[in-house]
Amino acid sequence: MSASDYTETEGLPAADRTPYKPWSYDTASAKLYIPRLAAGQNRWFAAALSDQKGKAPSRLAVFAERPQHKRWEMVSVVDLDDSPKLPDIALDRDGYATAVAADGNKQLAAGADLLRTAVLDNFATGGTHTGTKVFAPTEASKRQIEVHAKSGTRFGNQGTSVFADAANRYTDVYALKTTDGGALILFSHTHTQTDAVAHSGLQINPGKEDRAWLHDVPRTSITYTFVCNDAATVPAKAAPSRLIGYTCARTDASGPPVAS
16 A cells, blocks of 8 residues: 555656655554464554644554564554444453453454455445445444445446455454444455446546556556555444544556557
8 A cells, every 4th residue: 555655656756745744643642453463473563643742543554564574563553433432342451451352252242354345345335235234324334335336437328437356465464352342344355346338439547546557558457456554443232333444555557558
């Protein structure tokens, strides 16, 4: 996701590039959730972070140790919606969190695989099949459904826009037990959006943000690839889960040029 931001920026003329602004998190208000792990388990922790002093956390991030690189890396970050309250993470008497299995866990109403399927359905069908069944309405899930609705009508009768799931390279999942017996689950998904003209004689002119991939060449269709990080709270009983935030980045764009 970060690499694609650089790629997109490098495709823009210098005058169109947004100046880089250094960023930081308020460490005084950061909430760290460090799971107690057994010997040999990969080490990681989650953090609720705010980019403004004295403000409530606006992001959830996961940091994981990468022994092969001899460093820790931020492997996931999710922008939280304004309204959801962070779930209460279960802590032991020493302040450690409890990591739980995110799939195949009979103590949870849904696993990461089902959550990922539901998120993809929000984009692909507006939640018709599984999205609105797995998730209770939240700002995050409503925004995904809105993306589907707006994209489906923006070309009118001149073209179509279709979402689909795509091969997901990022299958690592992180889950922490909450005080109500459920879990906070952080996962990733990949989806595509394919825009196509309705008939010959029409063309799609790439926008300036597409230049790095499409080089201003008109196309008959364009397939965009998005990699996204998602965060959801899952109850212990049979009840809907809540999507509390997601963050996406376009990582690729391709399509056949218009015949000359």
